[in-house]
Amino acid sequence: xxTYDVIIIGAGSAGLSAQKKISQQTNNYxxxxxxxxxxTCARVGCMPSKAFLQTAHDYHRRLIFGDLxxxxxxxxxVDLPRILSQVRSLRDHFVASILKNMESWRDKHFxxxxxxxxxxxxxxxxGRSYKAKTFLIATGSSPHIPEPWKKFSTFTLTTDNFFxxxxxxxRMAVLGLGPIGIELGQAMSRLGVSVHGFTxxxxxxxxxxxxxxxxxxxxxxxxFSLCWDTPQIQQTQSGELTLTTGNTSCVVDKVLxxxxxxxxxxxxxxxxxxxxxxxxxxxxxxxxxxKIHKAPIxxxxxxxxxxxxxxxxxxxxxxxxxxxxxxxxxxxxRRTPLSIVFTQPNMATVGKxxxxxxxxxxxxxxxxxxxxNQGRAQLSRENQGALSLYIDQKTGHFLGxxxxxxxxxxxxxxxxxxxxQNATVSELLSRPYYHPVLEEGIRTALKDARxxxxxxxx
Amino acid sequence: xxTYDVIIIGAGSAGLSAQKKISQQTNNYxxxxxxxxxxTCARVGCMPSKAFLQTAHDYHRRLIFGDLxxxxxxxxxVDLPRILSQVRSLRDHFVASILKNMESWRDKHFxxxxxxxxxxxxxxxxGRSYKAKTFLIATGSSPHIPEPWKKFSTFTLTTDNFFxxxxxxxRMAVLGLGPIGIELGQAMSRLGVSVHGFTxxxxxxxxxxxxxxxxxxxxxxxxFSLCWDTPQIQQTQSGELTLTTGNTSCVVDKVLxxxxxxxxxxxxxxxxxxxxxxxxxxxxxxxxxxKIHKAPIxxxxxxxxxxxxxxxxxxxxxxxxxxxxxxxxxxxxRRTPLSIVFTQPNMATVGKxxxxxxxxxxxxxxxxxxxxNQGRAQLSRENQGALSLYIDQKTGHFLGxxxxxxxxxxxxxxxxxxxxQNATVSELLSRPYYHPVLEEGIRTALKDARxxxxxxxx
Numbered sequence: 032x033x034t035y036d037v038i039i040i041g042a043g044s045a046g047l048s049a050q051k052k053i054s055q056q057t058n059n060y061x062x063x064x065x066x067x068x069x070x071t072c073a074r075v076g077c078m079p080s081k082a083f084l085q086t087a088h089d090y091h092r093r094l095i096f097g098d099l100x101x102x103x104x105x106x107x108x109v110d111l112p113r114i115l116s117q118v119r120s121l122r123d124h125f126v127a128s129i130l131k132n133m134e135s136w137r138d139k140h141f142x143x144x145x146x147x148x149x150x151x152x153x154x155x156x157x158g159r160s161y162k163a164k165t166f167l168i169a170t171g172s173s174p175h176i177p178e179p180w181k182k183f184s185t186f187t188l189t190t191d192n193f194f195x196x197x198x199x200x201x202r203m204a205v206l207g208l209g210p211i212g213i214e215l216g217q218a219m220s221r222l223g224v225s226v227h228g229f230t231x232x233x234x235x236x237x238x239x240x241x242x243x244x245x246x247x248x249x250x251x252x253x254x255f256s257l258c259w260d261t262p263q264i265q266q267t268q269s270g271e272l273t274l275t276t277g278n279t280s281c282v283v284d285k286v287l288x289x290x291x292x293x294x295x296x297x298x299x300x301x302x303x304x305x306x307x308x309x310x311x312x313x314x315x316x317x318x319x320x321x322k323i324h325k326a327p328i329x330x331x332x333x334x335x336x337x338x339x340x341x342x343x344x345x346x347x348x349x350x351x352x353x354x355x356x357x358x359x360x361x362x363x364x365r366r367t368p369l370s371i372v373f374t375q376p377n378m379a380t381v382g383k384x385x386x387x388x389x390x391x392x393x394x395x396x397x398x399x400x401x402x403x404n405q406g407r408a409q410l411s412r413e414n415q416g417a418l419s420l421y422i423d424q425k426t427g428h429f430l431g432x433x434x435x436x437x438x439x440x441x442x443x444x445x446x447x448x449x450x451x452q453n454a455t456v457s458e459l460l461s462r463p464y465y466h467p468v469l470e471e472g473i474r475t476a477l478k479d480a481r482x483x484x485x486x487x488x489x
Numbered sequence: 490x491x492t493y494d495v496i497i498i499g500a501g502s503a504g505l506s507a508q509k510k511i512s513q514q515t516n517n518y519x520x521x522x523x524x525x526x527x528x529t530c531a532r533v534g535c536m537p538s539k540a541f542l543q544t545a546h547d548y549h550r551r552l553i554f555g556d557l558x559x560x561x562x563x564x565x566x567v568d569l570p571r572i573l574s575q576v577r578s579l580r581d582h583f584v585a586s587i588l589k590n591m592e593s594w595r596d597k598h599f600x601x602x603x604x605x606x607x608x609x610x611x612x613x614x615x616g617r618s619y620k621a622k623t624f625l626i627a628t629g630s631s632p633h634i635p636e637p638w639k640k641f642s643t644f645t646l647t648t649d650n651f652f653x654x655x656x657x658x659x660r661m662a663v664l665g666l667g668p669i670g671i672e673l674g675q676a677m678s679r680l681g682v683s684v685h686g687f688t689x690x691x692x693x694x695x696x697x698x699x700x701x702x703x704x705x706x707x708x709x710x711x712x713f714s715l716c717w718d719t720p721q722i723q724q725t726q727s728g729e730l731t732l733t734t735g736n737t738s739c740v741v742d743k744v745l746x747x748x749x750x751x752x753x754x755x756x757x758x759x760x761x762x763x764x765x766x767x768x769x770x771x772x773x774x775x776x777x778x779x780k781i782h783k784a785p786i787x788x789x790x791x792x793x794x795x796x797x798x799x800x801x802x803x804x805x806x807x808x809x810x811x812x813x814x815x816x817x818x819x820x821x822x823r824r825t826p827l828s829i830v831f832t833q834p835n836m837a838t839v840g841k842x843x844x845x846x847x848x849x850x851x852x853x854x855x856x857x858x859x860x861x862n863q864g865r866a867q868l869s870r871e872n873q874g875a876l877s878l879y880i881d882q883k884t885g886h887f888l889g890x891x892x893x894x895x896x897x898x899x900x901x902x903x904x905x906x907x908x909x910q911n912a913t914v915s916e917l918l919s920r921p922y923y924h925p926v927l928e929e930g931i932r933t934a935l936k937d938a939r940x941x942x943x944x945x946x947x
Contacts, residue, residue, distance in 0.1 A: 081925055090559050099572065100569070102567070103566055113558035410543055441928075463827040464800055
């Protein structure tokens, strides 16, 4: 049997990034994917969700038209079937571009099918065996379906089928208010769906800072109902669902399950191999190489549950694709942490979160700004939200930030790139701030931190 | 006669920034201003213009509503009197906040009146003389009225009275397509005014890069007519103006003059003093201190014609306010150059412009990106414009950028802050880029530059 240099299992973002690097080193490789092709990002993730959110945010903006002197907003309506269909056509455009990029190597190197390991150096696909020196598992992840919901499957949606809907019902519940739940919850609500959000504990999006969390909850709960518990489920006689927490309940037509994603590892036959497992039931990885201990198998992208973010998946794929054939690869170095949730205002975290800083017992001061009275935010009628910067109390170094602010995605990049350069408060204050811009809010927060560095006790 | 430590002439942004620093060092100071108070920025500049632009950009956005699945945009209209009145009420809000900040010292330190020098250490205001060891001139600038327009004053507007208009006529010409002309020209056109823009030579906004200029011209000329010459003016019998260039002409009701601003120095009596003058007829300044040669007089803000931008005026005011009483002040250090024009897409320059790099004979490569096919720009239906990055061909250091792009104001801050850290192409490529964001466009341009560094001959 022929032995391949590399077999990549999974043609998603991580797998394709790896393929690009591997194809520069060898022709003796295979990519296996059970389809549909096109990546989680383009098919059911980043791209369709952002297209959907865009319409929601644009439509919501009508509410300030009167103040601005634009008349007639009350006659604007949304056509949900058309919105979902334009989301799908944008999605198709992005998927097509990914498939086009695969064309040049697809015939020679791609096999459609489900792979499972029968030995550390052999997989089976469609009943045939393939041997390789190196395997890259990049099988991605799938929405997690909580146990109690399995019997209500006619009522439940996940991101796998959400964008396939021809329209949306009048009343929706969203289970889980992490990044996906809060984004789609707000968007559906802005598009006229009556939305009830449920999550366990007062945590929202990607935010850990109690002050920013409370700002976000206060702002978003003006748009749709947020409930901080897991509901009891009951089907009504008229074919709807009643969701009950404590002594309140609501009736909904469908439920979007957004309670996290689990890695797609179950069908890979990894249990057949003599490898080590961690407490979460995943293969034990070397963090420096992303390689499974005692096997020539790397685990990259969402499948390894490290950082289920597109840019991190690409980085892992590129790194492992570049290094897995080499003798003494350098350790994998992650970029400065950056996570963004595309609600309005945007949520974002940069560097160390508030939670991490507390856990690590780091001595920091928090510089804060509210955007309620920020000049540009007032001019553009987006004066909601707040931003917290964390500064090392002793050295003045910038450590991280949590953001719930207009143009938060841009402010987050600015701060993440600054963190990358190990900047201090005074260095950041010496940067140019144009006028009138939202970035001036960062300056206010920095000045607040500088004052606290001098007044708060170490 | 009492001798003051400092007299500041002008209570605009530069003067007020200086007052803040001076009041921390002495109580023996005066601020003179001939009124109206409230700063150019808040009264007739940054703030009202951005409020006006906001409505224009929001209204223009309706044109993509149909594509997004939002129905009814055709019934949206604008109420110009209401728009201008909301601009004024926002302006009043910002002016009030500036006046409020003056309250604590106004009674003791402020005199309303026009100041003129009768000696290097003495000015007269309202017929009374005031002596000081140090003078700060911060008298700002005013719109320049070109000679041929002086006899058509009933037809002309400048930013001094533009926002005072109760409404706007159907047909407007804009003379001068620098930052102010192009911003207000596009905004008026987006609000339904038929706009004819005139400027001498193919230069637009703050852009100097021929490629970006041509992108901007191509995009903006789809919205309103741009003409690259100075028009001949003729009043019609029916009381309108005919503007003619070459063999085309247009009829307009009013003209916005935006052909630059001149420093307010004429009434100061500087000609009475024995000081040196430069070729432009301005007092000769020491660039390190912003002090007039051979006189205890500093010239700051728009009045010195260095960088007529709000944040630079504030910096100059703070610096001179801090240092003018000291023996050996350090030299004034400007922040990294950053200029933004709030058209849509935004125009911006960062660091060295294309023109400066060419003038200084610097060996650079240009990394480019078009936003036409950029992922996020497509999703948010703002896929217009382009960005050029200039990279030192030998060292790979980032030197500057010119931008005509969606969220250009944010991309410009990101790049300006990066320039501040003397970053190279490879450092910038190692920064985090979330997905899908417009910042990924910068990455595309950086990769383009990196490729050209290797292929283009030094």
